[in-house]
Amino acid sequence: METCEITLIHKELADEAQESLPDDSVILGMADFFKVFGDPTRVRILTALRRRELCVCDIAYVLGMSSSAVSHQLRGLKAARLVKNRREGKIVYYSLSDEHVEQILDLGFTHMEE
Known part of the structure; x- marks a missing residue:
């Protein structure tokens, strides 16, 4: 078997x-x-939040999941600083944390579509 004798060009x-x-x-x-x-579930959640804020029950409806499963994923997304939330009474609304997250999603989808 041949070995390469050059270690750095x-x-x-x-x-x-x-x-x-x-x-x-x-x-x-x-x-x-x-x-x-x-x-994939986290990507779906981020995609659902790309253009608008949604509450947990609305995200659960969009994805066909339970609210508790969505809440679990949102905790991880919030810990990664990809989503933020605001409270209005008893309802908590989630949105992408900033425009960078939307840009990352847009670039990813553009890359996959090429």
């Missing part, structure tokens, strides 16, 4: 790439952030 480029890497804590945070998008 473009040292300057490799050094530049290495220097541009963020700290491991940032990399781990990004990996955790994108894990949230690995669950």
